[in-house]
Amino acid sequence: MAINDSRRRRLKVPETAQKGEIIEVRCLAEHVMQTGRRRNPDTGELIPRFLIERCECHYNGQLVFSADWFNGVATNPYLRFKLKALETGKIEITWFESDGVKTAASAEIVVAGSETD
Amino acid sequence: MNKINIHRRKLLIRAGAIGLVLGKGQVLAQTSEPGAPGDDPLARLTPDSELAINYEKAQRIVREVLQGxxxxxxxxxxxxxxxxxxxxxxxxxxxxxxxxxxxxxxxxxxxxxxxxxxxxxxxxxxxxxxxxxxxxxxxxxxxxxxxxxxxxxxxxxxxxxxxxxxxxxxxxx
CATH class of the missing domain: 2.60.40.2470 (SoxY domain)
Structure with missing residues (x-):
């Protein structure tokens, strides 16, 4: 059924920030987000449902933000949200697909004025 | 059929959707004969009743979250x-x-x-x-x-x- 089986993941966070600054996290998962309502134009068969069902953000191992996605999320789901920069470390996004596959992307951020510097 | 039409009307008024379709919906309610939907040139309006059902579903979800x-x-x-x-x-x-x-x-x-x-x-x-x-x-x-x-x-x-x-x-x- 390989219409588009790309699982490329992109994540963008600022490289540096001041302690307490609110930063923007942008991520994009390349994914068909097949709703299970589409039909194969040649055979008329329903194409099985295949979605990213959940997306989590961990900041230095702590779950800080998450999203549950349903049929209404567009193809190649894009997400932008805010985080408070408190310490230097790793921001990791994990995507959970309906077939059980888990993919992740991570980025390092250096926070000026944080104790871990 | 009547129930669905009422839902549809409610939906269209609520959503502020196209008055033209509402007019056609009324025509449909008056003139269409049950049992022969395939011959009805206005059959393309049937997705509206699907919309009405979806709208009910959505209202239910909103109510569940608000919990009064x-x-x-x-x-x-x-x-x-x-x-x-x-x-x-x-x-x-x-x-x-x-x-x-x-x-x-x-x-x-x-x-x-x-x-x-x-x-x-x-x-x-x-x-x-x-x-x-x-x-x-x-x-x-x-x-x-x-x-x-x-x-x-x-x-x-x-x-x-x-x-x-x-x-x-x-x-x-």
Missing amino acids: RPVREGLIDATVPDIAEDGSSVPASFTVNCSMTNNDYPKTVHVIGMVNPTPEIARYHFTPACGEASVVLRCRMHASSELTFVANMADGTVGMTQRFVSVTAGGCI
Whole structure:
């Protein structure tokens, strides 16, 4: 059924920030987000449902933000949200697909004025 | 049939949708004969009743989240396009006006497309570590309708904002 089986993941966070600054996290998962309502134009068969069902953000191992996605999320789901920069470390996004596959992307951020510097 | 027509009418009035279709719906109700929908040139209107069913579903989800609690006005700022030419990717964003400290933050924000076959589009879960409860997303919309944002705050209060989007080509296939 390989219409588009790309699982490329992109994540963008600022490289540096001041302690307490609110930063923007942008991520994009390349994914068909097949709703299970589409039909194969040649055979008329329903194409099985295949979605990213959940997306989590961990900041230095702590779950800080998450999203549950349903049929209404567009193809190649894009997400932008805010985080408070408190310490230097790793921001990791994990995507959970309906077939059980888990993919992740991570980025390092250096926070000026944080104790871990 | 009657019940569905009533639902449809309610929906169209509620959604402020095209008066022309409503007029045709009335014609359909008066002239169509049951049992021969295939011959009816107005049969293309049947998706409207599907919309009405979806709308009922969406209303139920909103009620389940609100649980009869009073809605806080102005809690959520939402940005949506007035007109979305492509319903398969509608850019939307929301910000919850709160301090993100103690219990003044949204545990969950629900995004609901009021006539989508699966009305609930997404749920976003926040923590005080977010610093600001703000999300930009792209969603699918089946037809012109309201996008509803419902925030379930950690202190037990709720906020809701609805924005109407005119969808040129539906994208929920």
